[in-house]
Amino acid sequence: xxxxxxxxxxxxxxxGLISVIRNEKFRGAAVITGAVLxxxxxxxxxxxxxxxxxxxxSMPVNFIGFLIFFGDLLISSYLVYVSLKSRQYLITGVTIxxxxxxxxxxxxxxxxxxxxPDLFIDQFSGIMAAIIGVVGGLxxxxxxxxxxxxxxxxxxxxxxxxxxxxxxxxxxxxMFGVVFSNNLFWLFFFWEITTLCSYLLIRYPETTESVRNAxxxxxxxxxxxxxxxxxxxxxxxxxxxxxLAINELVAAGPTLALVPAGLIAIAGxxxxxxxxxxxxxxxxxxxxxxxxxxxxxxTMVKAGVYVIARFAPVFEGQIVGILIALIGxxxxxxxxxxxxxxxxxxxxxxxxxxxxxxxxxxCCGVGTAEALWAAILLIIFHAIAKSxxxxxxxxxEHRIHSRDxxxxxxLVVRMPRITMMILIGISGMFLAPFGMLxxxxxxxxxxxxxxxxYGILLVIIIAYGSGITAFxxxxxxxxxxxxxxxxxxxxxxxxxSEKIILYILSTLTIIVCFCFPVISWYLIEPWLxxxxxxxxxxxxxxxxxxxxxxxFLVLIMPFSLxxxxxxxxxxxxxxxxxxxxxxASYTGSTGVTRDVVLSNxxxxxxxxxxxxxxxxxxxxxxxxxxxxxxxxIGGGL
Numbered sequence: 001x002x003x004x005x006x007x008x009x010x011x012x013x014x015x016g017l018i019s020v021i022r023n024e025k026f027r028g029a030a031v032i033t034g035a036v037l038x039x040x041x042x043x044x045x046x047x048x049x050x051x052x053x054x055x056x057x058s059m060p061v062n063f064i065g066f067l068i069f070f071g072d073l074l075i076s077s078y079l080v081y082v083s084l085k086s087r088q089y090l091i092t093g094v095t096i097x098x099x100x101x102x103x104x105x106x107x108x109x110x111x112x113x114x115x116x117p118d119l120f121i122d123q124f125s126g127i128m129a130a131i132i133g134v135v136g137g138l139x140x141x142x143x144x145x146x147x148x149x150x151x152x153x154x155x156x157x158x159x160x161x162x163x164x165x166x167x168x169x170x171x172x173x174x175m176f177g178v179v180f181s182n183n184l185f186w187l188f189f190f191w192e193i194t195t196l197c198s199y200l201l202i203r204y205p206e207t208t209e210s211v212r213n214a215x216x217x218x219x220x221x222x223x224x225x226x227x228x229x230x231x232x233x234x235x236x237x238x239x240x241x242x243x244l245a246i247n248e249l250v251a252a253g254p255t256l257a258l259v260p261a262g263l264i265a266i267a268g269x270x271x272x273x274x275x276x277x278x279x280x281x282x283x284x285x286x287x288x289x290x291x292x293x294x295x296x297x298x299t300m301v302k303a304g305v306y307v308i309a310r311f312a313p314v315f316e317g318q319i320v321g322i323l324i325a326l327i328g329x330x331x332x333x334x335x336x337x338x339x340x341x342x343x344x345x346x347x348x349x350x351x352x353x354x355x356x357x358x359x360x361x362x363c364c365g366v367g368t369a370e371a372l373w374a375a376i377l378l379i380i381f382h383a384i385a386k387s388x389x390x391x392x393x394x395x396x397e398h399r400i401h402s403r404d405x406x407x408x409x410x411l412v413v414r415m416p417r418i419t420m421m422i423l424i425g426i427s428g429m430f431l432a433p434f435g436m437l438x439x440x441x442x443x444x445x446x447x448x449x450x451x452x453x454y455g456i457l458l459v460i461i462i463a464y465g466s467g468i469t470a471f472x473x474x475x476x477x478x479x480x481x482x483x484x485x486x487x488x489x490x491x492x493x494x495x496x497s498e499k500i501i502l503y504i505l506s507t508l509t510i511i512v513c514f515c516f517p518v519i520s521w522y523l524i525e526p527w528l529x530x531x532x533x534x535x536x537x538x539x540x541x542x543x544x545x546x547x548x549x550x551x552f553l554v555l556i557m558p559f560s561l562x563x564x565x566x567x568x569x570x571x572x573x574x575x576x577x578x579x580x581x582x583x584a585s586y587t588g589s590t591g592v593t594r595d596v597v598l599s600n601x602x603x604x605x606x607x608x609x610x611x612x613x614x615x616x617x618x619x620x621x622x623x624x625x626x627x628x629x630x631x632x633i634g635g636g637l
Contacts (some may be wrong), residue, residue: 001055002046004119007129007176011038016171028144031165035137038172038568042133050125050522051177053530054116054267064118068189069106069195075192079218082179088215093164094222101229102188108236109244116245120182125525127376127519128179129286130305131383134508136172136299138501142391143168143290149398157205164204169295171197175299179306184244184264188228190373191267191303195221198300201291202284213283220280224270246310250531254314261311262320262631266624269324270359272304275620279613281354285346288318289394293347293387296353308364309375313531316367318580322454325365327620329461331358331566334616336468341607343600344401345393348472349386352429355465356382362458366447369532376524378517382511385428388505392422395498399490405479405543405601412481416559419480421506426473428509430571451497475600482598531557 014034019028076099083091120127151159174197175191180275203214214269235243241251241255249257271283284295295301308324314320335355356378363375395418396411397403412419427631447455447462512519 001119002533003048004057004121004176004180005042007038007045007133007152008173008180010034010041010168011173011176013039015173017168018169019166020312023551024148024161025160026163031140031144032519034169035140039133039137044419045121045133045353046130046523047119050526051121053118053484054122057117057119059114059223061274065185068185069102071279072102072192075196079196079222083218085217086211088219091122091215091219094219094226098192098222098226098229101226101233102185105229105236108233109241112241113411114244116183116242116248118183118186119180120247121180122530124376125179126308127380127523128302129176131302131380132172132175132179132299135387136175138504139290139293139391140165140172140389141497142293144287145497146391146394146398147288149495153398153401154205156474159313160204164201164288166627167197167200167629168290171201171294171299171361172425173409175303178303182248183247184228184232187246187307188225188232191225191228191271194271194303198284198295200296202287204287204291209287210286211308213280213286216283217280220270220277224267224277224571227263227267231263232261234260250311250313254318257311257314257548258318258320261314262324262627263313264310265320265324266627266631268304268306268308269327269361269568269624270304272308272361274304274327274353274358274361275334276617276624277620278331278335278354278534278617282350285350289346289390289397293390293394293634295328296350296386296390300556301353301357302383305360305375305379305605307366307554308371309363309379312364312372312375313366314367318367320627320630321365321367323365323612323630325362325621327623327627328358328361328363329363329458330616330619330623331355332362333358333461333468334467334612334619335473336608336614339472340474341450341602341604341609342469343405343602344418345373345396345405345408345476346390348405348476349389351391352469352472353382353386355469356429357385359462359465362462363446366455366458372531373446373520373528377520380512380516381428384505384509385425386423388421388428388502388509391498391505392425393500394416394504395494396422399493405476408476409479409480409598410483414489415487415494417491418502419492421502422480422511423477424506426477429514430473432471440622472503472508479600483570546585 014030018027018030018034021030037235042460070485078097080092082090083095130517147161147164151157151161173195174190174193178187181187181190199214199218202217205210232244235241235249238256240252243252243256244259249260270277277592281296281301285292287295312321314633315324332355335358338349338356340349342351356557360375363378364373393403396415399415400407402408411422444475447458464587
């Protein structure tokens with residue numbers, strides 16, 4: 001229990017310390033020390049979670065429950081203040097509604113108090129803790145150099161880095177609380193901490209756009225979060241207060257747990273930016289790159305898929321699970337399509353994140369052991385590879401002063417090692433034998449076997465979405481390795497601290513790819529065995545051998561680029577017999593001199609953001625209404 005409490009409270013203490021440190025050197029030392037310790041302890045927790053059963057802990061002091069409610073009150077009071085000040089009255093109303101619901105639930109809990117374990121650790125929460133501690137900690141360290149450059153390039157913005165890093169560590173504390181909480185009251189408290197921190201981080205630039213997008217994220221996440229106290233009240237009114245413990249709620253099965261689990265899943269859909277909630281995550285990209293990496297990879301969105309995955313066994317074979325899976329499937333297909341039409345690298349990453357989260361949600365909605373196995377693998381690989389991509393794009397943006405994919409043409413010559421790491425990250429997202437391909441294969445098999453005829457529809461969605469995914473990743477890779485003349489090497493300008501973090505994340509991506517069978521055998525499958533009886537073999541030895549051979553083939557291209565800038569020989573492009581000049585221009589048949597311009601197709605008329613977003617939001621709203629209708633009417637509330 002001491003390690004769990006440490007991981008929750010230690011980042012909070014670091015946040016308090018950093019908030020009062022003005023000296024940059026001391027602040028950097030505090031950030032590095034805090035991130036390293038949190039990462040190391042999270043790995044110890046991961047190793048200790050490799051047991052046959054979960055470990056549960058009750059806090060010895062009942063007074064902590066009062067502190068939790070007082071914390072809810074403080075967060076709500078602050079949100080009411082900032083929303084009223086900015087005339088965001090809808091947010092004010094949702095915040096007050098949340099507060100009324102949780103206050104009523106706390107009042108009912110006083111008269112019907114049943115002791116339940118407050119904290120727990122099992123293999124799944126151990127995996128999540130390692131993601132938060134290691135990936136989240138690396139992002140915090142990376143942010144030291146990035147934020148220094150950020151304020152160098154934005155001298156007009158007030159330097160509030162001490163507050164920025166304090167919020168990052170508060171965020172980590174809240175996320176540790178989410179994955180270790182067994183008490184639904186505790187889960188809601190830490191859930192709201194992540195909502196508050198995301199709002200503060202998104203509005204950090206304090207531009208009109210960032211403030212607007214921060215309030216949008218706050219509204220959507222508060223609206224989703226209100227479903228958690230609704231779930232608590234549903235449990236209390238049913239007379240089964242023992243189900244306020246997550247382990248008891250999952251064990252109760254769909255008869256008792258379907259309605260509260262479905263309500264909590266809606267909160268997860270909002271937090272993981274599924275349609276119709278997706279716009280908040282796209283808007284979050286206005287924040288500095290470390291914020292995007294933290295929100296999109298290791299923390300904020302992972303809280304959403306984490307709670308849905310927790311209740312996946314409850315959804316197996318249920319109409320609620322099918323609706324959740326369809327929301328995830330439509331999100332995967334639509335967001336992948338929108339990513340094709342984007343040339344902004346961060347927007348491509350944002351929509352690909354939404355798409356991958358949709359695939360995870362679809363697997364969790366199906367709820368079988370095989371589908372849940374695929375979902376957890378997706379969570380692991382996505383957290384590492386996507387954080388690598390976000391941070392790499394941030395580094396490139398500071399060097400070329402653009403995040404447009406078209407401006408990254410020939411980056412392999414200018415920044416060969418950074419390009420190599422971007423390609424490793426992209427490979428980690430969709431190429432064999434990296435987790436995305438393995439997980440998609442498992443999810444397709446699970447869909448066909450488990451939920452006919454809906455499974456066939458999900459297979460079609462995933463098949464088309466996967467093809468679209470390959471398209472937008474491949475055209476980005478093509479831009480990176482295309483060479484348009486000799487350009488100066490600018491990689492030496494990258495701060496050493498940023499390079500180190502990118503090297504570590506690249507190495508982690510490769511290590512996890514080699515070791516995914518071990519992760520499956522010693523972490524994922526033992527956890528699934530506690531939920532499903534029996535669990536058949538999910539990973540055969542022959543598949544592992546094929547995957548390892550393919551891994552070496554996939555790694556040939558990224559590592560062959562390590563010294564590309566020294567060996568690349570630019571050659572003239574073929575222009576149908578017209579000679580290309582040294583200035584990359586040519587004289588056409590009419591005597592007009594034109595520049596040679598090569599660019600990708602973005603197919604805006606087919607995959608335009610506005611068009612697809614409108615259609616997918618409408619589909620998401622329709623499915624969400626059906627889901628709410630079933631839970632509130634069909635469920636007897």
